[in-house]
Amino acid sequence: MTEPLRLGIAGLGTVGVGVVRILRQKAALITERTGREIAISAVSARSRGKDRGVSIADYAWEDDPVALATRDDVDVFVELMGGEDGPAKAATEAALAAGKDVVTANKALLAHHGQPLAEVAEAAGAVLRFEAAVAGGIPVIKALTEGLAGNDITRVMGVMNGTCNYILTRMEDAGLTYDEAFAEADGLGYLEADPNLDVGGIDAGHKLALLAAIAYGTRVAFDAVELQGIGSVTIEDIRAAADMGYKIKLLGVCQMTGRGLEQRMTPCLVPAASPLGQLTGGTNMVVIEGDHVGQIVLRGAGAGEGPTASAVLSDIVDIARGTRLPTFGKPAAALTQATPAKSVAPAPFYVRLALHDKPGALAKVATALGEAGVSIDRMRQYGHEDPVAPVLIVTHKAAPDALEKALSAMAALDVVDGMPVALRIETV
Amino acid sequence: MTEPLRLGIAGLGTVGVGVVRILRQKAALITERTGREIAISAVSARSRGKDRGVSIADYAWEDDPVALATRDDVDVFVELMGGEDGPAKAATEAALAAGKDVVTANKALLAHHGQPLAEVAEAAGAVLRFEAAVAGGIPVIKALTEGLAGNDITRVMGVMNGTCNYILTRMEDAGLTYDEAFAEADGLGYLEADPNLDVGGIDAGHKLALLAAIAYGTRVAFDAVELQGIGSVTIEDIRAAADMGYKIKLLGVCQMTGRGLEQRMTPCLVPAASPLGQLTGGTNMVVIEGDHVGQIVLRGAGAGEGPTASAVLSDIVDIARGTRLPTFGKPAAALTQATPAKSVAPAPFYVRLALHDKPGALAKVATALGEAGVSIDRMRQYGHEDPVAPVLIVTHKAAPDALEKALSAMAALDVVDGMPVALRIETV
Structure with missing residues (x-):
């Protein structure tokens, strides 16, 4: 059997405690699945003394997550502090720069700094994994x-x-x-x-x-x-x-x-x-x-302790098994800068508006839609007591531009109260 | 860039052709994702000349899948012939014994010979992957x-x-x-x-x-x-x-x-x-x-060409990326022999029987159930024209043993025609 894989865990909130708990409960099972013991060397959190329902007395303590991330007895830095900047970012960067693998549940950090972090990881030959950052326990x-x-x-x-x-x-x-x-x-x-x-x-x-x-x-x-x-x-x-x-x-x-x-x-x-x-x-x-x-x-x-910790564990298990992939599935340098595009594909829309209940009011709305090139699939005017009637429209597929035009035209009508609300109907 | 990963594909039915097609269409994408070119060295199938809608002229041909599996220019043997024994088994064994990785979609082969094949793979340092064998494209x-x-x-x-x-x-x-x-x-x-x-x-x-x-x-x-x-x-x-x-x-x-x-x-x-x-x-x-x-x-x-081929590709991509796991997620020697158990956990059951429509008939059925310790949640007797009425029963949770006893008791009743049918109601 090879050497144990040694973790440093920063952040002992719900998820961090869940990870510690699973590692203690399932040491034998995980070792059998990975061929390698997984050990916790050290931990870091805001408060050392807090009762977390799980003992951390066996692990070295660091006040500073950056110090934890770069300890000699840490192979994998497990970042469960959260926050897009601050200590989470500093410690993750320090760990990767030191060639240590990182497992994180931090979507904000990666959404804002994913590219430079992937580059640091690659340059150092480290992996950066984040299964727990998206959709909890779902792999x-x-x-x-x-x-x-x-x-x-x-x-x-x-x-x-x-x-x-x-x-x-x-x-x-x-x-x-x-x-x-x-x-x-x-x-x-x-x-x-x-x-x-x-x-x-x-x-x-x-x-x-x-x-x-x-x-x-x-x-x-x-x-x-x-x-x-x-x-x-x-x-x-x-x-x-x-x-x-x-x-x-x-x-x-x-x-x-x-x-x-x-x-x-x-x-x-x-x-x-x-x-x-x-x-x-x-x-x-x-x-x-x-x-x-x-x-x-x-x-x-x-979300939740169990599901999120399960996802963190799957990344740790992959590392213990020797699986090493680029952060976003391709080398960082091969990731392209996409042109952001607004949706122009026609879709049906749901439109809600408040209509002054006068003769010809609905006709004006229908005309505004028609002139913008938006055709109506279904329309319902609901019963009401005050003078403003709720009207709901489902359009046939319409280009988002055309819909915008129709919404502005309807909002400008004297029979329409306020701005109509539109929501896309997604084909699934 | 490292050397290409060279495949030998045996079986050019729907799935085999799908794999060839994807590899030809997506060579650049897959190389970018794996850091390695994936090349087909040779293929084997029942008939060489058949029009498959995709050209195999670039690949060496083998009539014998065992010969294909052990070619020097094959790193990964892709078994898509099917069948629990015969050529699929012989070629898979030969490939693994020769230290070549194997990707297969063959559930019958693995269900019957999974353990010895996993042992051969491990002894030779090869991996045996089978994502496509279960639930098509679902990973x-x-x-x-x-x-x-x-x-x-x-x-x-x-x-x-x-x-x-x-x-x-x-x-x-x-x-x-x-x-x-x-x-x-x-x-x-x-x-x-x-x-x-x-x-x-x-x-x-x-x-x-x-x-x-x-x-x-x-x-x-x-x-x-x-x-x-x-x-x-x-x-x-x-x-x-x-x-x-x-x-x-x-x-x-x-x-x-x-x-x-x-x-x-x-x-x-x-x-x-x-x-x-x-x-x-x-x-x-x-x-x-x-x-x-x-x-x-x-x-x-x-099932189907695209989904199954997608699963085969995921195994090939994993191998190209260097991911190497034991066949069933643990070393073959660590897999235990489980004692087979019949379900004894109580479950609700659906029971259908044919009842001779006589006074007291339903009471006899209810008594038979009660005496076996099975209680009724819902019972319906449907309208009917012939003298035998369909009766449907949903039981409360009952032990399978108790249900068996009740079924036998009901079948023995003179008012019940034939053997009642019972289906478990699964809690999901």
């Missing part, structure tokens, strides 16, 4: 980088923020308003310290940017992700969507087109009967489409 | 062996024979009888030359046995799989199941219990609203449950 990075490596990827879609999906599911199932569902999620501890990371779509956008880089061999381009959170989704939208056979999801989509790389993380309607439509609560789902494999759907817990 | 072997390597697997379930699922779906959607749906599948070329491999559950049983070996670190034990095909499922069963909120699937389940390894591939009822219940047509689904990761669901095309 989606592995599926995309390895399992589907014989395919040109045609589209990747996903519901990758469990908190948003929880809020949307509660609005739908329990008839809560957005604010009520948000408060409930907050009370359950589901929200990040900065809730906008969740409900603003940023966290999910980080994950999408990482998947796009692997799928298309491009440099991570989080800044190019079209982001829209779920804060503007109303209970009326959810009910109207359900009424027409759809669910509303914060859906990430990336695809390479002739004009460049499309990346969007926005609330979309998906057919209620589709796998994405049937996803409830905090569960994540990633749909990968390849030219040969067709459509692959992966579903599982997107 | 399920990789997910189980690598992605979930930090878990103790608690259960693996799957719908893994697309032909059976197609037949069951057509019975349900189009109201066809089993014989009609079978004939339709046959006309579409969906059935193996020996249809019993499909509808008898053997092909799916092979796949389950391979997943069980990886999940539990045990020697492949196909002979211990409890097999029951779909031939006895009637349109009445399908309708009655639907009426009570279930679908019927040929479902594989394996789990390790205190008494040993349970492996069964039998028609089961699953909730219509569950991911397994919603699976239609030829699509496959594998559900993996781990102690830390929770439930992971993988779904995709289970």
Whole structure:
């Protein structure tokens, strides 16, 4: 048997404790699977004395994660602190520069600094793995980088923020308003310290940017992700969507087109009967489409101690087994800079507007749509008590440009109250 | 750049041609992903001259797959001939013994000879990979062996024979009888030359046995799989199941219990609203449950040129990248011989019987169930014209032994016509 693989773990929150726990519970099983003992040399966290339900007395302690990352008795630096800059970045860079492999769950770090970190890793002959950064326990990075490596990827879609999906599911199932569902999620501890990371779509956008880089061999381009959170989704939208056979999801989509790389993380309607439509609560789902494999759907817990620690372990096990791949599935120098592209492919859209209930009002709306080249598939005007009637429209496939034009034209009408809301209907 | 990785491909049917096609189409992409050119040195098939829609003129030809497998210019032997013995086995053994890596899509070969082949591979320092053998394009072997390597697997379930699922779906959607749906599948070329491999559950049983070996670190034990095909499922069963909120699937389940390894591939009822219940047509689904990761669901095309070739390519790409794992995720010598166990865990069951419509008949049935310790959750007697009435029962959770006793007791009743049919209701 070869020498033990020695870990330095920085960050002993939920996930870090989960990793320590699994390594202690399953030492024999993991050694049998890898042919190598996996040992923890040292750990680092904010507070040494805190009771974490698992003993860290056997491990050396470092106050400074950078010192931990570069210890002689550490082969693999396991970064579970989080944060796109600060200590996580400094320690990851220091570890890689010292030729140590790094396993991280930090999507923000990689979404912002993935390219330079991949370059540092390669220059030093180290590997940088991040299965836990995307979709929790679902082995989606592995599926995309390895399992589907014989395919040109045609589209990747996903519901990758469990908190948003929880809020949307509660609005739908329990008839809560957005604010009520948000408060409930907050009370359950589901929200990040900065809730906008969740409900603003940023966290999910980080994950999408990482998947796009692997799928298309491009440099991570989080800044190019079209982001829209779920804060503007109303209970009326959810009910109207359900009424027409759809669910509303914060859906990430990336695809390479002739004009460049499309990346969007926005609330979309998906057919209620589709796998994405049937996803409830905090569960994540990633749909990968390849030219040969067709459509692959992966579903599982997107967060939590066990699932995330499971993903961290899979990266550690790969390293122990000697598997060494480039960070994004290709050498860093071969990753291309994609041109960001807005979606121009026609899609059906859901449109909600508030209409002053006057004779000829609906005709004006229909005319505005028609003049912009947008045709109506279904339209419903709901019963109402106040003078403003909710009107819902599902369009036939329309070019996004044409839809924008129609929305502006409708907003300018004296019979329309405020700005109409439009959500894309995604074909899945 | 290192030397090209040189393949010898035996078998140029649908999958073999797919592999050749992808390698020709995507040479540059694959080289970029692996850092290594992948070249085909030589091929072998039944007929050299056949038009396959792809040229094989660039490759050396061997009539004998064993000769192909051991050529000096072959690093990886790609076995796509099929068959549990004969040339596939001889050539695979010869390749491994010569220290060459092997990639195969042959579930029958591995289900019957997995252990000795893994031993030969290990002794020679070769790897034996078989992603394409289970669930087509879904990277399920990789997910189980690598992605979930930090878990103790608690259960693996799957719908893994697309032909059976197609037949069951057509019975349900189009109201066809089993014989009609079978004939339709046959006309579409969906059935193996020996249809019993499909509808008898053997092909799916092979796949389950391979997943069980990886999940539990045990020697492949196909002979211990409890097999029951779909031939006895009637349109009445399908309708009655639907009426009570279930679908019927040929479902594989394996789990390790205190008494040993349970492996069964039998028609089961699953909730219509569950991911397994919603699976239609030829699509496959594998559900993996781990102690830390929770439930992971993988779904995709289970057969066909593109998906299967995609899986073969993923194994080839792994080898080109230098990934080298033991065949079943552990050294062959560490795989244990599991005690085969029949399921004793209580489950709800669906029971269908033909009842002579006489006063007190139903009471006799209920008594027989009660005396065996089986309690009734729901019972329906359907309207009928002949003197024998169809009666459907959903039991509360019952021990399989108790159910067997109840079935025998009911069959012995003068008011029951023939043997009652029982199908397990699987909790998913």
